[in-house]
Amino acid sequence: MTMHPDKLLVTTKLAPPRVSPNAITRQRLLEQLQRMEHCTVGVVIGGPGFGKTTLLVQWRQTMLKARAEVAWLSLSTEDRHLASFFVYLRAALGHLGIALENDIPLEGASGESVDGLVARIVEGAAAVSKQLYLVLDDYHLVSDSRAHRLIQRLLDHCPQNLHFIIASRADPPLSLSRLRLQDQVLELDCAGLPFDLAETRSFLETNLPSLKLSSEESHLIQELTSGWPASLQLIVLLLRARPEARNSLRDLGWMSDDLQTYLAEDVMVHLPAELAGFMERVSLCRRFNASLAAHLTGQENAGELLARMEEENLLVFRIVGDDRQPWYRFHPLFGEFLAARLERRDPALVNELHRSAARWFAERKLLAEALRHATASGDLEFAAEVVERSAPTSWGLDQVGPLLRLLDRLPQETLFSHPRLFFRGCLAYALTARPAKAEAWLEEYRRSGASQEGDALQHLRLVEAAIAMQRDRTDRIVSMLEGAERFDDDYSVVRYGPSALLAIAYAAQGRHADALRYLDEHPIAEADRNDEMALVVEGARTLCHLLEGRMADALNVGQDLFSRSVAAHGHRSASAYLCAASLAVVYCELDRIDEAREVLANRVGLLQWAMPDTMIRGTICRARLDLLQDCAANALAFLERQERHFRSIGLERGIAHSLAEQLRIRLLEGDHGGAQSCFVRLEPLELAHQGEKGFLSEIPMLVQLSRGRLALAAGEHEPAQAALQAVREYAQALGRSQLEVTALLLMSLGRSAQRQQVAAEALLVEALQLGRRGGLVRTFVDEGAGVVKLLANQRTRQSSQGEVTAYLDDLLARFRREEVTDRASLSPRELAIIQLVAQAMSNKRIALTLNISQETVKWNLKNVYAKLGVSSRYDAMSWARKHGLIR
Numbered sequence: 001m002t003m004h005p006d007k008l009l010v011t012t013k014l015a016p017p018r019v020s021p022n023a024i025t026r027q028r029l030l031e032q033l034q035r036m037e038h039c040t041v042g043v044v045i046g047g048p049g050f051g052k053t054t055l056l057v058q059w060r061q062t063m064l065k066a067r068a069e070v071a072w073l074s075l076s077t078e079d080r081h082l083a084s085f086f087v088y089l090r091a092a093l094g095h096l097g098i099a100l101e102n103d104i105p106l107e108g109a110s111g112e113s114v115d116g117l118v119a120r121i122v123e124g125a126a127a128v129s130k131q132l133y134l135v136l137d138d139y140h141l142v143s144d145s146r147a148h149r150l151i152q153r154l155l156d157h158c159p160q161n162l163h164f165i166i167a168s169r170a171d172p173p174l175s176l177s178r179l180r181l182q183d184q185v186l187e188l189d190c191a192g193l194p195f196d197l198a199e200t201r202s203f204l205e206t207n208l209p210s211l212k213l214s215s216e217e218s219h220l221i222q223e224l225t226s227g228w229p230a231s232l233q234l235i236v237l238l239l240r241a242r243p244e245a246r247n248s249l250r251d252l253g254w255m256s257d258d259l260q261t262y263l264a265e266d267v268m269v270h271l272p273a274e275l276a277g278f279m280e281r282v283s284l285c286r287r288f289n290a291s292l293a294a295h296l297t298g299q300e301n302a303g304e305l306l307a308r309m310e311e312e313n314l315l316v317f318r319i320v321g322d323d324r325q326p327w328y329r330f331h332p333l334f335g336e337f338l339a340a341r342l343e344r345r346d347p348a349l350v351n352e353l354h355r356s357a358a359r360w361f362a363e364r365k366l367l368a369e370a371l372r373h374a375t376a377s378g379d380l381e382f383a384a385e386v387v388e389r390s391a392p393t394s395w396g397l398d399q400v401g402p403l404l405r406l407l408d409r410l411p412q413e414t415l416f417s418h419p420r421l422f423f424r425g426c427l428a429y430a431l432t433a434r435p436a437k438a439e440a441w442l443e444e445y446r447r448s449g450a451s452q453e454g455d456a457l458q459h460l461r462l463v464e465a466a467i468a469m470q471r472d473r474t475d476r477i478v479s480m481l482e483g484a485e486r487f488d489d490d491y492s493v494v495r496y497g498p499s500a501l502l503a504i505a506y507a508a509q510g511r512h513a514d515a516l517r518y519l520d521e522h523p524i525a526e527a528d529r530n531d532e533m534a535l536v537v538e539g540a541r542t543l544c545h546l547l548e549g550r551m552a553d554a555l556n557v558g559q560d561l562f563s564r565s566v567a568a569h570g571h572r573s574a575s576a577y578l579c580a581a582s583l584a585v586v587y588c589e590l591d592r593i594d595e596a597r598e599v600l601a602n603r604v605g606l607l608q609w610a611m612p613d614t615m616i617r618g619t620i621c622r623a624r625l626d627l628l629q630d631c632a633a634n635a636l637a638f639l640e641r642q643e644r645h646f647r648s649i650g651l652e653r654g655i656a657h658s659l660a661e662q663l664r665i666r667l668l669e670g671d672h673g674g675a676q677s678c679f680v681r682l683e684p685l686e687l688a689h690q691g692e693k694g695f696l697s698e699i700p701m702l703v704q705l706s707r708g709r710l711a712l713a714a715g716e717h718e719p720a721q722a723a724l725q726a727v728r729e730y731a732q733a734l735g736r737s738q739l740e741v742t743a744l745l746l747m748s749l750g751r752s753a754q755r756q757q758v759a760a761e762a763l764l765v766e767a768l769q770l771g772r773r774g775g776l777v778r779t780f781v782d783e784g785a786g787v788v789k790l791l792a793n794q795r796t797r798q799s800s801q802g803e804v805t806a807y808l809d810d811l812l813a814r815f816r817r818e819e820v821t822d823r824a825s826l827s828p829r830e831l832a833i834i835q836l837v838a839q840a841m842s843n844k845r846i847a848l849t850l851n852i853s854q855e856t857v858k859w860n861l862k863n864v865y866a867k868l869g870v871s872s873r874y875d876a877m878s879w880a881r882k883h884g885l886i887r
Contacts, residue, residue: 009091013074016057016135018851021829024202026055029193033059033165035186037131040158040179042165042186043172047313048266049230050193052167056135057851059165063133064849065839070133071095080143086150096132098124114146118153125162132162139168148173155179170312190313194227203229206828207236211243214630219602220249224332228315231333234259263337267315278305279314279330283338284353286369289325295360296353351377362386371402375409384414387421403428415441416448423459427493430466432609433649438467462494465501472612472653474505474694481505486522492533496524500533503540504613508694510734512544530568535561535575542582543613549737551589551775558583562599577603578610581618588621589738591777591814597625608645613695615646616657623661624782632669636662653698656685660702667713668784675713679706701730701739708746717750724750741767741779749786761797764790765804772807780811788815830864833857838877838886 033055036042044052060070073092079085090100098121125132142148152174155164166172179185195203200222204213213221225231239245268276281297282288288296290303299305306328309316315334319327330338343350354377361370367386374383383406407415407425415422422445429438442463461480468476481502486495499522506515519541524534538561545554562583565575580599587596600622607618619642626635639658646654663678686703689696708723724747731740744767751760771780780787795808826834829850836846843861847854865871868879880886 009088013076013088014072014091014095016060016072016137016851017053017074019054019057021827021832022206023054023058024195024199024206025058026051026199028196029055029188030059030062032188032192033186036133036163036165038183039186040163040184041155041176042163042188043176044165044167044188044193045169045171045313046188046190046193047169047315049228049262050190050313051229052193053137054229055188055193056137056165056167060133060135061849061851064845065836065841068133069096069128069130070135072135073137075136075138075141077141080141082144082146082150085142085144085147089150092134093121093124096125096134097128097130098132100124114150114153117150118157121154122157122159122162126159128161130161133165134163135165135167137167139166139172140170145173191317193229195222195229195232196227197222200225200227200232203232204236207233208239211239211246212630213246214626215597215601216603217246217249223602224249226317226331228331228333230262231259231331234262259333260337263334267334271314275305275308278302279309280338280342281353283330283335283342284350285357285373286335287319287327287329289327291325292357292360296356355379355382358382358386368402371406375402375406380406380410380414384410384418384421387424388418404432416444419456423463426463427466427497430463430470431611433470433612433615433651434609435467435470436650438463442467459494462497465498469501469504469611472651472695474508474696477501477505478509478694492528492531496528496531496533496537500537500540503537504543504611505694507540507544507547508613510547510736512548512735515540515544530564532565532569532573532575535565535568536578539575539579539582542579542586546582546585546617548735549739549741549770549774549776551586554582554586555590558586578614581610581614581621585617585621588624589776589778591781593625593628596621597629600625607642612651612653615651616654619654620657620661623665624778627665632665635665639665652685652689653695656682656699656702660706663706664709667709672710672713675710679710682706697730697734701727704730705743708743712746712750712753715753717754720750721747737770737774738776738779741771741774741776742783744770745780745783745787745790748790749783752786752790760790761794764794768794768804768808772804777811777814781814788812791815826864826867827860830860830867833860834864834876834880835886837861837873838880 033042036059044056046052060072063070071092072095073088075085075088079088093100100117100120136151151164151172154162155174155176156178158164176185197219201215201218204218204221221232221235225235271279278293278297278299282293285292285296288306290306293306294300294302306316310318310328315331316328317331319329329335339350354373358370358373358377358379359382361367361373362382370386371383374380374386387403387406403424407428415425422441426438426441429435429441442460445460461484465477465480468474468480481498484498486498499519503515503519506512506518519537524531524537528534538557542554542558542561545551545557558579562576562579565573565579569575580603584596584600587593587599600618603618607615607622609615610618619639623635623639623642626638639662643655643658643662646652646658659678659682663675663682666672666674666678683703686700689699692699704723704726708720708727711717711720711723724743728740728743728747731737731743744763748760748763748767751757751763767780770776780791791808791812795805795812798805798808829852832850833846836849841849843854843857846857850857861873861876864876868876870876870879877886
């Protein structure tokens with residue numbers, strides 16, 4: 001007795017795998033797949049773990065909801081030959097209503113017999129009056145050319161109602177050019193499959209509901225994983241098991257044995273030894289091209305191997321650039337995995353490869369990479385020579401990181417035997433909040449008797465000015481650089497650095513017009529418009545507008561500089577970091593909170609190793625965002641950490657700002673004892689900085705402002721008025737209108753508490769006029785309920801219409817909070833079921849659409865009824881519609 005072939009089928013291959021209810025909806029990709037109705041074939045190409053199957057399961061559910069007919073075939077290695085492939089293809093087509101006989105010959109199929117088979121499939125599809133879709137998942141496992149020929153013929157002769165969707169790790173060996181010309185091919189490739197930042201955040205929130213990750217942590221995870229869904233899932237599993245691992249996210253991938261196993265067993269095990277060894281060697285480089293790969297591996301066919309890696313989507317990505325030879329990079333986690341494998345097996349080879357890479361990069365004047373590899377190989381003398389021989393024009397802020405790593409390892413005798421390296425080292429330390437090291441080097445240089453004239457004098461003056469900036473000695477910068485001739489040097493940091501330092505020093509002294517005039521009189525050359533140091537110079541304009549409290553001007557300049565910095569030098573470049581601090585402050589003041597968080601997110605260096613004003617503004621902005629979006633406890637904890645950091649680097653203005661902000665938050669929270677404790681730590685700084693100019697003069701002002709807040713909270717109104725009047729006079733003297741508005745608001749609150757309404761109103765009107773001119777928002781809102789009451793009372797008294805009235809109305813609108821309906825908490829699956837109920841689907845149809853059993857549908861509906869307090873489908877649907885969950 002012969003068993004019917006269909007009885008031998010593994011039926012689970014004809015249904016999609018079940019997708020976790022916590023999988024996020026790939027909406028942007030699903031929208032692209034909606035074009036399938038007008039295409040003959042859709043091709044989804046991506047490496048392992050990029051979510052191809054999950055995406056197509058979600059698309060299938062969408063199509064079933066629209067009552068389309070969708071069949072599924074999950075292919076396996078057993079289906080690589082025509083015989084098995086066709087048995088399952090026939091079964092899948094049967095699910096679409098296309099019946100084929102069982103006596104069709106499978107082995108030794110001739111072109112004529114294939115054509116006959118195609119004709120029967122085409123006729124069968126044309127006889128069905130519906131749109132038919134067939135998903136072929138893991139198509140890369142099919143290796144029989146006859147199977148490919150069968151699919152090719154089907155595509156060539158496909159009726160309008162039959163559509164194929166092919167998911168594969170590599171481009172299928174099919175000729176699609178004719179269909180492309182006819183716009184009949186929909187293609188999604190590996191570049192579009194990774195999660196974007198919003199999807200990563202949604203995935204983390206859905207899968208880690210009890211572990212509220214900050215925006216910075218989400219950004220960091222996105223950076224580490226590049227949106228690779230498989231690695232995100234493994235990181236979620238690790239964080240569930242070990243929530244404390246969030247404190248060491250940068251090492252998270254390597255805490256995961258699952259990730260190591262996944263890469264070893266699902267990626268590497270299938271590769272030929274030659275290709276695996278090639279990939280390990282080039283993985284030591286953050287980017288590589290065919291020339292570099294051939295240099296490191298000795299493989300003359302390096303270009304072919306790179307093309308194969310790209311075609312097979314082996315977690316390698318092409319980097320956009322102007323070079324004729326394309327550059328590539330590995331996914332960060334995969335690159336580290338490959339490099340670690342090679343390190344364990346042959347550490348001596350790793351050193352040799354780094355040494356070889358250093359020379360290759362140096363010959364092509366790619367200095368940052370040459371330095372990185374030379375330092376990694378321990379060849380410090382060569383690294384020093386690279387810096388010494390390099391042309392100044394080739395050096396920018398992006399080399400600071402590799403340079404610092406080299407400097408920390410160099411013996412002093414090597415350093416002083418390379419003058420150019422010494423000078424750049426001093427600048428690197430001065431620009432990264434390590435002025436003590438730069439000062440020590442300068443002292444050694446002076447003792448050495450080396451030249452201090454000509455270029456050396458210019459260089460020394462710039463280093464001293466940079467050190468003065470880190471010490472907040474802006475008055476010293478003015479005395480050193482004011483009236484000095486512009487530095488004539490090929491090195492942009494030397495050429496433009498003095499302009500940035502002097503403009504910032506002018507702004508610190510309240511000489512905003514002088515700062516802007518100086519920048520106008522010393523314009524950036526058009527050829528240098530996107531040079532990193534030139535962008536930093538222009539960033540001084542943003543700071544001038546910020547200090548003056550002119551938010552619209554600060555926004556216009558800041559947005560342009562930030563976008564140019566990111567476009568020219570990357571999201572993590574030094575110029576982007578510096579521009580981000582000012583732009584985040586502007587966004588926060590304008591109540592564009594999410595944008596402020598996005599700009600500031602994952603920029604730890606900005607808060608710890610930048611210029612003082614950048615660190616301080618970034619710190620206060622980040623704390624206020626934490627207060628708004630998280631809680632006071634986290635904002636205070638962050639400020640306490642920053643206070644300790646500022647103490648460690650001796651930045652007393654940073655300490656004062658951190659303490660003053662802690663005091664403000666504690667008063668808002670009603671913690672008067674905690675606020676007083678902050679003041680006890682803050683007050684001693686006042687005496688040490690009396691009579692200071694520039695940025696250091698902010699310290700006594702912050703003490704006065706905090707003294708005024710405390711006195712106001714204690715009902716000591718006259719001492720409060722005296723302290724706040726001193727703050728107001730300081731703000732007026734230095735042209736800082738935002739600070740003056742704060743002083744006016746607090747003074748108005750005090751007079752109102754004393755029932756001196758005329759005086760209170762006069763102060764409030766001044767604050768509103770100044771605030772409107774500057775475009776201030778959060779300066780009012782952040783002072784809390786007392787200011788709301790003042791503004792509301794003022795609005796009732798103010799009957800005339802005008803710009804100030806419109807501004808007042810806008811402020812009041814921002815204080816209001818609409819009543820939020822208390823919604824029952826439905827799981828993603830329960831919500832999906834309710835949405836299908838609204839389409840009048842039966843339990844059976846819902847089960848088919850969601851790929852679950854009917855019993856599971858019934859059980860979920862029972863839970864929904866209990867949660868919502870309803871007893872029928874109609875009532876549940878009405879509740880969902882009322883609360884905006886369905887249309």
